[in-house]
Amino acid sequence: MKTKIYEDSKNYTCQVIKLPAKVNVPGLDNLVEVNVQGNSCLIGKDSDEKDMHLFFPAESQISHEFLSSNNLYRHSELNEDKTKTGFFDDNRRVKAVKFKGIISSGFVIPIDSLKFTNTVIPGIGWDLYDIGMEFNEIEGIEICRKYHKPASKKEGMSNPRVKVLDGIVDAVMVPEHPDTSQLLKNIHKLGLNDYIAVTYKLHGTSARYFNTLTKRKLSTIEKIAKFFGVKVQVEEHNYVSASRRAIKSISFETLPGKNHYYSSEDIYSAVGKEYLEGKLKQGEAMYCEIIGKTYSGSAIQGGYSYGFDKPQVYVYRISNINSQGVEVDLSYLQMKERAIQMGLQYCPELFYGTVSDFIMQSTKDNEDLGRFIQAKFEGLMEKPSILDSSVVEEGFCVRKDTCNKPEIYKIKSKLFLLHEGRALDKELVDMEEEEAITS
Numbered sequence: 001m002k003t004k005i006y007e008d009s010k011n012y013t014c015q016v017i018k019l020p021a022k023v024n025v026p027g028l029d030n031l032v033e034v035n036v037q038g039n040s041c042l043i044g045k046d047s048d049e050k051d052m053h054l055f056f057p058a059e060s061q062i063s064h065e066f067l068s069s070n071n072l073y074r075h076s077e078l079n080e081d082k083t084k085t086g087f088f089d090d091n092r093r094v095k096a097v098k099f100k101g102i103i104s105s106g107f108v109i110p111i112d113s114l115k116f117t118n119t120v121i122p123g124i125g126w127d128l129y130d131i132g133m134e135f136n137e138i139e140g141i142e143i144c145r146k147y148h149k150p151a152s153k154k155e156g157m158s159n160p161r162v163k164v165l166d167g168i169v170d171a172v173m174v175p176e177h178p179d180t181s182q183l184l185k186n187i188h189k190l191g192l193n194d195y196i197a198v199t200y201k202l203h204g205t206s207a208r209y210f211n212t213l214t215k216r217k218l219s220t221i222e223k224i225a226k227f228f229g230v231k232v233q234v235e236e237h238n239y240v241s242a243s244r245r246a247i248k249s250i251s252f253e254t255l256p257g258k259n260h261y262y263s264s265e266d267i268y269s270a271v272g273k274e275y276l277e278g279k280l281k282q283g284e285a286m287y288c289e290i291i292g293k294t295y296s297g298s299a300i301q302g303g304y305s306y307g308f309d310k311p312q313v314y315v316y317r318i319s320n321i322n323s324q325g326v327e328v329d330l331s332y333l334q335m336k337e338r339a340i341q342m343g344l345q346y347c348p349e350l351f352y353g354t355v356s357d358f359i360m361q362s363t364k365d366n367e368d369l370g371r372f373i374q375a376k377f378e379g380l381m382e383k384p385s386i387l388d389s390s391v392v393e394e395g396f397c398v399r400k401d402t403c404n405k406p407e408i409y410k411i412k413s414k415l416f417l418l419h420e421g422r423a424l425d426k427e428l429v430d431m432e433e434e435e436a437i438t439s
Helices: 066-067 111-119 220-227 267-276 332-341 356-361 366-381 414-425 431-439
Strands: 014-018 031-036 038-042 053-056 058-064 097-099 102-104 106-110 145-147 193-199 207-215 233-242 249-250 286-292 309-322 325-330 348-356 396-401 407-412
Touching: 031 106, 038 053, 038 102, 038 106, 053 058, 053 111, 066 111, 102 414, 106 111, 106 193, 193 356, 207 267, 233 267, 249 267, 267 286, 267 309, 286 348, 309 332, 332 348, 348 356, 356 366, 366 396, 366 407, 366 414, 407 414
Parallel strands: none
Antiparallel strands: 014 053, 031 038, 053 106, 058 145, 097 102, 193 348, 193 396, 207 233, 207 286, 233 249, 286 309, 309 325, 396 407
């Protein structure tokens, strides 16, 4: 059976799971709570724990075919059986919702909801599916993907991922920061003796800065000399500023034809010029979160200015990229020291040490480890932000240093997921998402 995971939806897959233990919820007669990788989900009380189930995380978007064939739409005319109604809105989004004191941040349904894909073999049943399998697509049939707003406020803009900067800088010299995977899905990758850094996750917009090789604009004489075989310098080091997905400027000069969410303000280049000009070494790259407000006074993320009246930079990765495009990260401790050398802040640290010291409990296997780590974070994530007591903490990142590049995982607060879902309901702008569309 052929399955596929979309590049931009690695954290928004459908996963085959064994149904966790059911917990009764006071005030609910027909529903119970199950906990899937730290996500509370409400399911029918009579759900069979022997059956395999599917889990969809909050802010994934389930396909029309899936919802329609299972009669899950709120508007019955969209369902195969027009006499039945479900609870999904027309946008097909899995939302974090609070019900009877439970913040549900995922959707669980029996695996036979995939019958419409015709991937059940007579006599074999669901044996082609294994616990832990993840996918966005089965046999060419979409099941789910990451939810995006239907349309940007600036339509008709070019896709920044089609090209980086043809003829100016090679994409390999300005790599994107990889998507951060979910922590509780990857507990098996952590050992009790592994050293980890646990840092606070900040709600702003991601940025990348490079002192890297770019193509020189050759003079006419140089072009002629090059044509006749004379060795001409064709590359030089320049500063390159970028959002999470799009290149914004060379030497802090905004590139022509670029669009920005704040049309009169290229915040990424302006921040780079203020905080980094003359500081990055040749071949050095820095990845950071910009929080607070823009220079014109708008909140970078609605409700999350953290009390700052201008952009603030918090570093989370520093690396070195050689002339072949091979990137090697500084270790966490080296990254902190280098950030301090440059006069920059790094993401606030909660803990650095071994996994065993972090949980401060004995455990014999990864299943116990996952439970202990989840319990540790649950006590931390429902508190106000350490930077601004008026907002809830977004969550945490757990970093394990490995050869060349670190492994970084995230865990988000359920209260923040609720905030994020309500912001989407109100169509509040997420600058980082908007930049990915409009740049």
